[in-house]
Amino acid sequence: MSEQISGEPDKESGRGILQDVGAGVFLILISLFFLWQAWDLPRGSLRAMGAGMLPMSIAVILGAGGVLLVIMSLVKGGERLTTPHVRGLFFVLGGLILFGLTVRWLGLIVAGPLSMMFASFATADVRPVEAAIFAVVMTAFCIGLFKFLLGLPIPIITFI
Amino acid sequence: MDIFSNLAMGFGVAFTLQNLFLCFLGCMIGTLVGVLPGVGPVATIAMLLPITFGLDPTGALIMLAGIYYGAQYGGSTTAILVNIPGEATAVVTTLDGHQMAKQGRAGVALGVAALGSFFAGCVATIFIAALGAPLTRFAQLFGPAEYFSLMVMGLVFSTVLARGSILKALLMVFLGLLLATVGTDLETGQERVTLGIQQLSDGVDFAPLAMGIFGFAEIIRNLENPEARDVVRSKIGNLLPNWSEIKQSIKPVLRGTAIGSILGILPGNGAVLGPFASYAMEKKLAKDPSRFGKGAIEGVAGPESANNAGAQTAFIPLLTLGIPPNAVMALMVGAMTIHGIIPGPQVMTKNPELFWGMIASMWIGNAMLVIINLPLVGIWVKLLKVPYRLMFPAILIFCSIGIYSINNSIQDVYFTAFFALVGYIMIKLGFEPAPMLLGFVLGKLMEEKLRQALILSRGSFTTFIERPVSATLLAVALIMLVIALLPAMSKKRDQAFQE
Structure with missing residues (x-):
């Protein structure tokens, strides 16, 4: 659609x-x-x-x-259109779609860091190492919160 | 006294350990999203809906309500300290609040904002409790024609109150209504505009729509226009206002509370108007209006009280009529429906412990918020220093998990991406998304009532004008629209939104 x-x-x-x-x-x-x-x-x-x-x-x-x-x-007359922020659109929506593609197939343990890393590039002042560490830490936090604390049935690891 | 016994029952419900904890949690999360610019309560509540599945309905709604009014408190912290409205309703607070902060009176501004909000919250709670029962009785007299006209009025208000062109806002309402027609027709069972996608036969889901437009499209917009964060470096200073400052603030707080409470009841998001109206009023009444914009304490006290009062009385149309006046309340409808409660006049009679428990929890939540906001302000300041390059991936992952978990559906994730794209295009085209969302939310109910009314009147539209209540509501809507479109008024309106 x-x-x-x-x-x-x-x-x-x-x-x-x-x-x-x-x-x-x-x-x-x-x-x-x-x-x-x-x-x-x-x-x-x-x-x-x-x-x-x-x-x-x-x-x-x-x-x-x-x-x-x-x-x-x-x-x-009136205001004119401004150029769209293609970089932001591509990486933010791309990150979301990557999450959708991988969450069931590979689980949150892969989908989380992958989508966050990808989305990080939406801004020009991205720092890849920092983003990678942050992505891994956040994913661990989310697994703890959503899976263990709240018991949501979200797949964590599916490839082993 | 009925109110008191009812309120006592409500406090009994709200004071259980679980509900106290949920209320606190909601207020904490609410403050957090309020403080962080670019994360709104709509996206947060949409994202936290799955968390509430396991709770009982009262607890779930207490928490969600806490997020909503907590965000109003948090929004003012950001407005004062960073000069960015954390929430749309805190726009006015930036004017004088940030000036006060620059003069080293940040603490006093925060203190007055919190105390004024607390007072407004208390009054609004009583207001809801007092008005709840009579309005519910009144609502039971409503037939389909009256319901339809009331919703028309709400939608007209939402366009008048939206920023920018009224024509465009009106068209957004129609777009929302159009989106609401997608799905199986309730009466004939025929599929409409579903493109053969099975999920769409239940209609477009609210969560992906709201999350796409208010969560993800916002992220892209923020990335496009990075905000200069000028966090106040000077000391926050004394939190409690001194005696002369209190004396200066009392009247603005009282007036702000009154304005906010009344405007908040209006269907169509009247709550956003409260702070503007209050600011304008204080400026008019002041002996020396030139002080405004340079750190006048009245310019913080009034609007902050109005904003919090309005945020709470906005629950009235939802709880008594079942009509959500804004997007957050629409999510509340979603939360209630998930738990098998149909919002409307029957909530009060069928689920009194939910109705009164929620009202009582608002008062408790307001007391908690004073504590969360004032002594803990240091934590929020630190949080404001987290750069956006880290914040938005975190928002992304939370939203992704949230949206997936609502139905355990990957398709919802893709729908969200689609609506994010549409939302971004709409932002680019200068459309305000809020009226669309309201149109979408009310669409199904409006169609149902319209059809019922026309069946009763045998296909004649005059039924909407012949019935007095319905005619009055439509007349009010029409008058509002005409006034807003008058050249003199529309100029004033532009000014109000620019300030």
Whole structure:
């Protein structure tokens, strides 16, 4: 699902585009997506609403609002979009996804330090040695807290 | 006296060893997340939800509530010492609080903030206890049309109170409502917009959504705009205000408490407005308004009391009507539902020990917070010196474990990543996420009530205007919206948020 919507709004993040134009397009895309998905649902009548009535009507409002934002922004101007922090996005979300990929497969003992180490690189003033030590210590603390103290069923070691 | 016997029962519940400990734990964690800028109560509560699974519902809610109002206390510590609002409601405190700190009066500022908050907390507790029963009775008269209109009013408030463009905030509400329609339709059982993903047939989960937007997107935003932390180097000094400072603060505290308590009840996160209103009022009433912004003690005492009072009275719509006024309260709904309690007017009659226990625990928690905050302030200062490059990986791992543990689901982790991306895009596009979250939270209930009301009225929308209570609520919402959109008012609103 993440590829479907996420790819689209990225296109607006170039330099010099009005922020509200981007915002409007973002809403229009979401609106179109929901219209497409809810098109086949029965809409029913006001007296007995069908499943599709609300998604359709809200999506229409949202899309109209998006168009309004674009028009107003083109007429009045306003703030421009700033470049996104790609480094932060990549390493923070990457760390989270790495955690998801490894936690069941290898257990928290690997997933913890791995995802934390990876995420540490999201900032330019990363100190790898410090980050590695911190990641290991934090993971040990989390295992103690979540597994032993609170008894959550999170896998710790699965590869032995 | 009914209130007193009820409160006595509440204290009986709250004073058990387990509940005292949970209350203390909640206040500690709350102070911690309040002190640390960039970790909000929403992400924290979402992340700690799995921990409460093993507790009984009363204990769980006592702890979660402690986190929430504890964060309000902690937020002011950061505001005073570092000039960064630890929480959104502490923004105003930075103005005069940090100036006081620079003049070497940090201790007094902290002391007044804590004592004012404590007083406000006590009053708000009584306020909830007194209003709880009548409001509950009133709520039982509500039909679906009234419920729907009340929620409309709440959502309108949330857009008026959000920062930035009202149109954009309004559209965020609609986006939230739209997201809430995902999942199986309650009446016909049809799947809506689920993309064939099995997990989505129950709807979008609140925790991944909240955690993605308020936890992870925030981290990226903080990495993008590193905040200069100017931790006060001078001594904190005497914690207790002297007699003339107390005399100066009494009235602002009283006024702040009153404003905060009343605004806090409004559905739609009125609590955030309290500190602003109180600050503006003190500045107007002061003999010499030019002192404000240069370390006026009234500018700390009033808003701090307002903020804490509002934080607590925000429980009223949740406990009496079952309508969460902000994102934290939405998580409380989640916590209650997990434990099989449906929030609403019936909580008080069906689970009186939960209702009154929680209220009593708030008073105890407020007393604990004075101790946690004042003598232990040195610890919090040390914590503020932990660099962000270490803090955010720690937040990441806590959130990851938390989100995974709620349903033991890896898919939830991926959903969180997806919503983090969407949340970051929204921040970039200048959208305020809070109204969206509120729309999402109220969406399901609103749809249900709307359909019921329309079935009763045979498809006629006039039912919302014909019924007096419903019509009044809608009229209030409309008036608020119009006032906020008037050019003169919108300028004032911009100023208020800029300050």
